[in-house]
Amino acid sequence: MRARAAAVAALFLALAACGGSSGGGGSSAPAMTLDVVAGSxxxxxxxxLADAQRATGVAVQLSYVGTIAGIDRLSGGEKHDAAWFAQDKYLALSSAGKSVRARTRIMLSPVILGVKHSVAQRLGWDGGKRVTWRQIENAVSAGNFRYAMTNPSTSNSGFSAVLSVATALAGTGDALRPSDVNRQAIASFYKGQHLVSGSSGWLSDAYLDSQDTVDGIITYEASIAALDNDSRLKEKLDRVYPADGVMTADYPIDLLDESKQPAYDKLVAYLKSPDVQKRIADTTYRRPTDTSVATHYPAIIAETPFPASAGAVQQLLLRFLNQDRVPAHSFYVLDKTGSMDNDDGTGKTRIQRVQDALAVLTGSDDSLTGQFARFADRERVTIITFSVHPEIDQTFTMAKPNDPAVFGAVKNLAAGLQAGGNTAIYDALEAALNEAVRDRSADAGRYDSIVLMTDGENNRGDDYDAFRRKRAAMPAFAQRIRIFPIFIGEASPAELERIASLTGGRAFDARKESLAGIFKEIRGYQ
Known part of the structure; x- marks a missing residue:
């Protein structure tokens, strides 16, 4: 897949994200700067923002990160002048919320459904008809609606959708508490999710690549509008606004450093001006917060209330990961060739970095993002190592959250890894796909994905063309399994990007980033 953005998650959900970037572009040095941690x-x-710098002298330096990861960093003492996420309700509930000195809403986008027009007609959802979350859940339960949606634990759009449907189905009329959740209905709703992503941006690209396999997408209104204007879209999407509640991202800029108030005031005044508000609406498809700017968007009937505590949010997300979602089968195809003993200047060999990354997935990271990244209850994990050919092939099934037996076994396997030999990438990937086919015949109903980690180019066994031919002869579901390559050391980015593109996955570069951090980010796609 061809997605490069790692979208924002908000509240607890966070989005997976990329490195820093500058929004500035003036020809002279800016009079003021704002260091802003922001959603991708x-x-x-x-x-x-480049035009804002020219007009105001304020240069905005955006450091992209998912919301949960961003709040973890802010709570841990990381310093930024401001924060800019899809919404800041979770920030307000966290310890980092005490640092907020001012907040200004910039633009709006509710999380809604984009439904293929033919499907909307068949279900009676076309023409702006009143549709409720209960009707949507009933359609999913009957097998009549399959959708794409982000992972609620990494992305705000997925979390907003799940919170809205769970609140509506609870029927209390109040902010959702974990005890209110109708687990049977929520589990039924999740069965309709046939495409998952760690970010909203990547989800849109994934939808375009896989639009024949789903009936619609649950995401931001702005993302659906962008899809409708994409020439690759085969069928227009009817926008469905559930009548019993949606969550609206309001994109507030939160000032964290009071000394930056003058720069903050200049920036938000520029962004809130009518001309810029209209430009935001025209170019990003988000609603303006300035009510004097004319728009064609329908009014939101009901806004879903937000949970009252950070603990309630965390419980809801952990329940999603461990109890409600369709269980995953996650394959890790790990290079253990001789070059994995090299040190890239990190103070650790590459194989030690792999061991550290697996430790994060088995409980060594107690941060909120670390808890969400752990192997989940009911999840099946297969680890295949390779050098001249596939070697270790072990599968573990989580019997409960934080299963000590599985965590211990994976740690022991990782500790025993020893580097040596050449690189048979495609033979190892074929072994993973064949294992997935065997597992599906015995236990259908899991969400399969493959993570490939390598530091070299393929020089043993099948080549790319042979792999592509063998994959094309496999069952249709196996051809839909996404592969997420991670490259370090001397691995060929072009080769691994080609694997990701073929399978609808996404490649990650760990040469300058934390391998453990990338393993955590990929969990949003599994």
Whole structure:
């Protein structure tokens, strides 16, 4: 897949994200700067921020990160002048919320459904008809609606959708508590999710690549509008606004450093001006917060209330990961060739970095993002190592959250890894796909994905063309399994990007980033 953005998650959900970037572009040195930790979906605001610098002298330096990861960092003492996420309700509930000195809403986008027009007609959801979350859940339960949605624990759009449907089905009329959740209905709703992503931006690209396999997408209104204007879209999407509640992202800029108030005031005044508000609406498809700017968007009937505590949010997300979602089968195809004994200047060999990354997935990271990244209850984990050919092939099934037996076994396997030999990438990937086919015949109903980690180019066994031919002869579901390559050391980015593109996955570069951090980010796609 061809997605490069790692979208924002908000509240607890966080989005997976990329490195730093600058929104500035003036010819002279800026009079003031703002260091802003921000959701990656705000990349589409960079042209506007460049003009803001020219008009105001304020240069905005955006450091992209998922919301949960961003709040973890802020709570841990990381310093930024401001924060800019899809919404800041979770920030307000966290310890980092005490640092907020001012907040200004910039633009709006509710999380809604985009449904293929033919499907909307068949279900009676076309023409702006009143549709409720209960009707949507009933359609999913009957097998009549399959959708794409982000992972609620990494992305705000997925979390907003799940919170809205869970609140509506609870029927209390109040902010959702974990005890209110109708687990049977929520589990039924999740069965309709046939495409998952760690970010909203990547989800849109994934939808375009896989639009024949799903009936619609649950995401931001702005993302659906962008899809409708994409020439690759085969069938227009009817927008469905559930009548019993949606959550609206309001993209507030939160000032964290009071000394930056003058720069903050200049920036938000520029972004809130009517001309810029209209430009935001025209170019990003988000609603303006300035009510004097004319729009064609329908009014939101009901806004879903937000949970009252950070603990309630965390419980809801951990329940999603461990109890409600369709269980995953996650394959890790790990290079243990001789070059994995090399040290890239990190103070650790590459194989030690792999061991550290697996430790994060088995409980060594107690941060909120670390808890969400752990192997989940009911999840099946297969680890295949390779050098001249596939070697270790072990499968573990989580019997409960934080299963000590599985965590211990994976740690022991990782500790025993020893580097040596050449690189048979495609033979190892074929072994993973064949294992998935065997597992599906015995236990259908899991969400399969493959993580490939390598530091070299293929030099043993099948080549790319042979792999592509063998994959094409496999069952259709196996051809839909996404592969997420991670490259370090001397691995060929072009080769691994080609694998990701073929399978609808996404490649990650760990040469300058934490391998453990990338393993955590990929969990949003599993």
């Amino acid at each position: 979906e705000l990349k589409d605001m960079e042209p506007i």
